[in-house]
Amino acid sequence: MMLLKLAQRNIWRNKRRSVIVIVSVAVGITATILTDTLSMGMIFQMFDNQIGSHIAHMQIHRNGFRDNMVVQNFIPDAEIVERAIKEEPSIAVYSRRVVLFGLLSSANTSAGISIIGIEPTQEAKLTKIKSSIVSGSYLTGSPNEIVIGRNLAEKLGVELGDKVVALSATLDGHVGSDVFRIVGVFETFSSEFDKVYAYVPLEGAQKLVGLGNRISEIAILTTDRNTVGMSKEALQDRLGDEYEVLSYVDLIPLILVQIDMYQQSMIVFYAIIGIALILGIVNTMLMSVFERIQEIGVLMAIGLSNAKIFSMILIEALSLGILGTGAGFVAGVLIYLPLASYGIDLSAFSEGLKSFGTGTVIYPVFTATGVLNALFLIPFMTVLGALYPAYRAIRLQPINAIRFV
Amino acid sequence: MEIIKTINLEKTYHDNGVPVHAVRGISMTVHAGDFLVIAGPSGSGKTTLLNLIGALDLPTAGSISFEGEELSSMSRRELSAFRLHKLGFIFQAYNLIPVLTAIENIEFTMMLLGISEEERNERSLNIMEDLRIAELADKRPNEMSGGQQQRVAVARAIVTNPSIVLADEPTANLDTATGSSLLDLMEKMNKERNITFIFSSHDPQVIERGRRLFVLRDGRIEQEVSR
Ligand SMILES: Nc1ncnc2c1ncn2[C@@H]1O[C@H](COP(=O)(O)OP(=O)(O)OP(=O)(O)O)[C@@H](O)[C@H]1O
Ligand SMILES: [Mg+2]
Numbered sequence: 357m358m359l360l361k362l363a364q365r366n367i368w369r370n371k372r373r374s375v376i377v378i379v380s381v382a383v384g385i386t387a388t389i390l391t392d393t394l395s396m397g398m399i400f401q402m403f404d405n406q407i408g409s410h411i412a413h414m415q416i417h418r419n420g421f422r423d424n425m426v427v428q429n430f431i432p433d434a435e436i437v438e439r440a441i442k443e444e445p446s447i448a449v450y451s452r453r454v455v456l457f458g459l460l461s462s463a464n465t466s467a468g469i470s471i472i473g474i475e476p477t478q479e480a481k482l483t484k485i486k487s488s489i490v491s492g493s494y495l496t497g498s499p500n501e502i503v504i505g506r507n508l509a510e511k512l513g514v515e516l517g518d519k520v521v522a523l524s525a526t527l528d529g530h531v532g533s534d535v536f537r538i539v540g541v542f543e544t545f546s547s548e549f550d551k552v553y554a555y556v557p558l559e560g561a562q563k564l565v566g567l568g569n570r571i572s573e574i575a576i577l578t579t580d581r582n583t584v585g586m587s588k589e590a591l592q593d594r595l596g597d598e599y600e601v602l603s604y605v606d607l608i609p610l611i612l613v614q615i616d617m618y619q620q621s622m623i624v625f626y627a628i629i630g631i632a633l634i635l636g637i638v639n640t641m642l643m644s645v646f647e648r649i650q651e652i653g654v655l656m657a658i659g660l661s662n663a664k665i666f667s668m669i670l671i672e673a674l675s676l677g678i679l680g681t682g683a684g685f686v687a688g689v690l691i692y693l694p695l696a697s698y699g700i701d702l703s704a705f706s707e708g709l710k711s712f713g714t715g716t717v718i719y720p721v722f723t724a725t726g727v728l729n730a731l732f733l734i735p736f737m738t739v740l741g742a743l744y745p746a747y748r749a750i751r752l753q754p755i756n757a758i759r760f761v
Numbered sequence: 762m763e764i765i766k767t768i769n770l771e772k773t774y775h776d777n778g779v780p781v782h783a784v785r786g787i788s789m790t791v792h793a794g795d796f797l798v799i800a801g802p803s804g805s806g807k808t809t810l811l812n813l814i815g816a817l818d819l820p821t822a823g824s825i826s827f828e829g830e831e832l833s834s835m836s837r838r839e840l841s842a843f844r845l846h847k848l849g850f851i852f853q854a855y856n857l858i859p860v861l862t863a864i865e866n867i868e869f870t871m872m873l874l875g876i877s878e879e880e881r882n883e884r885s886l887n888i889m890e891d892l893r894i895a896e897l898a899d900k901r902p903n904e905m906s907g908g909q910q911q912r913v914a915v916a917r918a919i920v921t922n923p924s925i926v927l928a929d930e931p932t933a934n935l936d937t938a939t940g941s942s943l944l945d946l947m948e949k950m951n952k953e954r955n956i957t958f959i960f961s962s963h964d965p966q967v968i969e970r971g972r973r974l975f976v977l978r979d980g981r982i983e984q985e986v987s988r
Contacts, residue, residue: 358872365860654856657817658870658917659845661838755818758852 359664363671370644374676377640381680381734382687384629388730389688393720394700395622399615400721403581403604405545408484410472410553411607412451412575413584416441416591419600421572425455427527430570432598437574440594446578446587451478453573454561458524460504460554462512469508469552471522473561473571482577485542485555492516492540499560502536505550506543514538522556526566534564545716626730630737637741641673645749652749653757662750669746670739677738681731695720763829764924764957765791765814770823772809772980783809785980786823791959793924796951798971799961805977807961808929814959815848815927816840828924845873849918849956851928855910857902863913864889864898870921888916892946908939915943919950925957926950932964944970 367374407413416437421429431437434452441450454473459466476495480486485503486494495501502520504512514520518538526532536556544550562569578587584603592601605612645652655665699717772784784806791797791814799807812818813825816832825832827847835843844850857866867885876884889895892912902910911931918926928947932940944967950956960967968974974986 358869361865362858362860369860650856651858653817654850654852654858656841657815657844657850659841659848659873661841661845663838664873753818755812758817758856 359668359671363668363675366644366648366668367672367675370647373640373643377636377676378680378683380636381633381677381738382684384633385681385684385730385734386688386691388626388629388734389685389692389727390695390720391622391625392726392730393692393696393722394718395618396723396726397696397718397720399618401545401718402611402615406608406611407581407604409488409544409546409549410483410485411604412482413578413581413604414576414588414591415602415607416574416576416595417572417600417602419598422600422602425457425572427454427456427525427565427567427572430527430567430572431574434571434574437595437599440591441574441576444587444590444594446580446583446590448577448579449478449481450574450576451475451482452558452571453479453575454558454565454567454570455572456524456561456565458522458564460508460512461521461523462514462518464513465511467508467511467551469554471524471561471564472553472555473558474555475558479555479575482575484544488542488544489540490543492538494540495555495557496539497557499557499563500534500536501539501560502554502556503540503542504538504554505552506541507547507550508552508554509538509541511551516541522554522564524565526564528566532564532566534560536560626733630733633734634737634741637673637676637738638744640676641669641742641745642748644672645669645745649752649757650759652752653754653759656752656754657758666746666750669749670742673738673742673745674735677735680738681734684734685731692720692722696722762793763790764793764795765789765825765827765959767814767825768823770810770813770825771821772806772813772818773821782980784813784820787977787980787982788823789975789982789985791925791957793957794951794955795957795959795973796948796971797957797959797973797975798968799959799975799977800963800968800971801975801977801983802963806980807977809980810977811927811929811959811961814925815850816844845870846921847924849921849923849926851911851914851918851926851931853930853933855902855907855914855934857910857913857917859902862899862901863894863905863916866902866913867916867920870917874921884920885916888920891949892916907934908936908943911935911939911943912946915946915950919954919956922954923956925959928958928960928962930962930964931960932962932967937966940964941966 418429418431441447452475456471458471460469476497489503490506495503516538519535520538521533521535523531523533578584588601588603595601652665696719699719701717768788770784770787774781774783787810799810801807813820858869861869864885868881871881871884889898892915894909894912897905897909897913932943947958951958962968972988975982976984
């Protein structure tokens with residue numbers, strides 16, 4: 357109790373120095389909060405974009421489709437799969453697709469792309485293609501419509517209303533071709549995506565490659581992204597070996613690796629902040645101990661035990677750490693709130709971000725773990741930084757301390 | 762009753778490699794209730810001897826015992842408990858805790874001893890009354906004169922009812938009148954509370970009042986007077 361009072365008063369003896377420490381702790385906390393929320397925001401957006409543009413939470417194919425994405429690997433019995441899906445309560449919506457690789461040609465040039473046959477209305481419930489249309493319209497239902505990405509349109513030198521020819525290998529081993537009219541152009545978060553995807557109605561794709569009414573993929577959204585692993589297991593059990601059920605974790609492993617690397621690089625960043633802080637505290641507390649050597653000697657003389665002197669110095673550092681953390685937290689939240697609602701427009705760096713897959717406006721996201729870690733770790737670090745100065749203080753012989761001038 | 766006993770106490774400092782024999786073989790006995798002055802010229806070892814008795818410094822040779830218990834056998838923790846429970850210090854430079862007010866300085870050691878708030882209040886008010894410093898209660902040391910600070914220091918030293926108060930040149934920074942009234946107070950505490958006082962001083966008015974007097978020269982007792 358009394359140590360606390362003494363420590364509180366001691367830290368205000370040199371106001372300037374204490375304020376400097378508090379401010380630097382606060383800046384560290386604010387920086388941590390902002391980088392953490394921003395990076396979590398980027399990660400979430402990366403996920404949402406990937407999931408929302410095409411991947412969805414899960415996909416079902418014939419077993420082996422992923423290794424060899426040919427039309428011959430169509431889903432053997434779509435009805436069985438749909439029945440299984442309907443019996444699985446964790447599944448929110450699904451959409452049937454035909455996935456083709458082929459060539460899309462304009463009058464001038466051609467490009468190798470993925471042509472996805474979709475059920476327009478159903479697909480709009482899963483992915484954002486409809487809302488990403490920037491000119492023209494979404495697929496309206498007639499089989500020979502096509503929507504393509506902005507970058508692809510530029511590459512092919514085509515515009516709305518132009519006709520393009522699609523070529524793809526058919527079920528019986530020939531090359532099928534058909535003419536599609538561009539009804540819409542989309543622009544998603546990712547310029548890469550916009551270069552290689554085109555969407556046509558399911559029937560259009562089926563006709564192109566002679567699939568009849570068969571499909572090659574069913575995309576699924578579950579009710580909760582975090583339990584997708586369980587839904588996957590459940591479906592796989594129902595469907596058996598003939599089918600492969602893949603979750604987004606299987607489908608975009610690279611992103612997970614990226615996120616992992618990113619988080620590790622953040623640890624380095626936090627470590628640097630932490631070390632700078634510890635060194636700052638060591639320095640400050642050493643100065644404050646040396647300025648008070650005589651007084652510490654007197655405290656020893658009147659019977660304050662070493663343990664209490666040690667704690668007094670730790671409490672002083674901890675108080676500075678807590679004050680700084682509080683100030684930094686308030687500042688961080690005050691900066692975070694408007695950013696979270698308006699986002700940070702990083703279009704200056706948009707090209708890089710676009711291929712990174714986050715979009716150009718980042719909305720920071722507050723996650724308990726990242727921020728709480730900082731809130732507890734940083735005061736802890738101030739105590740860590742005070743250990744050596746406190747040790748120096750109690751190592752003094754009282755008389756040498758008292759005599760010290 | 763014997764309270765302090767030293768046998769062939771020695772303390773040698775090393776000043777840049779040169780040995781300085783500050784105390785060379787002092788054997789003395791202090792009795793409970795003594796009002797004892799250690800006098801002697803500057804550099805004769807008075808402060809050193811006092812610090813050894815107060816366990817603020819470790820002897821090079823010889824022994825010191827308090828109520829029969831050897832100080833050299835105590836751990837740092839026990840020594841700090843010994844100082845807390847049994848000793849009171851008064852320094853030439855007052856050495857109050859600058860961030861605490863007068864009353865907080867006085868209550869500080871009582872808090873360390875775990876004395877209840879009521880009792881702390883009562884004791885500190887009484888002693889401040891006694892030492893006529895009641896009006897200083899809420900002042901910080903830098904708002905007080907030297908004499909006032911030294912009274913607070915005396916209050917701090919005796920409020921815990923220690924066995925011994927060690928006072929190193931307590932009057933050196935005070936004018937004669939202030940010094941004299943401070944000595945009156947300490948004599949009163951000595952009589953009323955039976956607190957043993959050991960002074961180091963070359964102030965004649967301190968030496969005059971000592972009921973026992975040790976005169977040091979070159980780290981040895983040159984003369985012992987009882988009156
Ligand atoms: N820490 C130290 N290091 C080296 N020498 C010291 C130390 N402390 C005291 N001395 C020396 O020991 C001798 C005795 O010093 P001490 O302070 O005990 O004398 P004193 O009688 O109290 O003198 P004064 O009247 O000036 O206070 C002196 O020669 C002094 O220089
Ligand atoms: Mg001296």
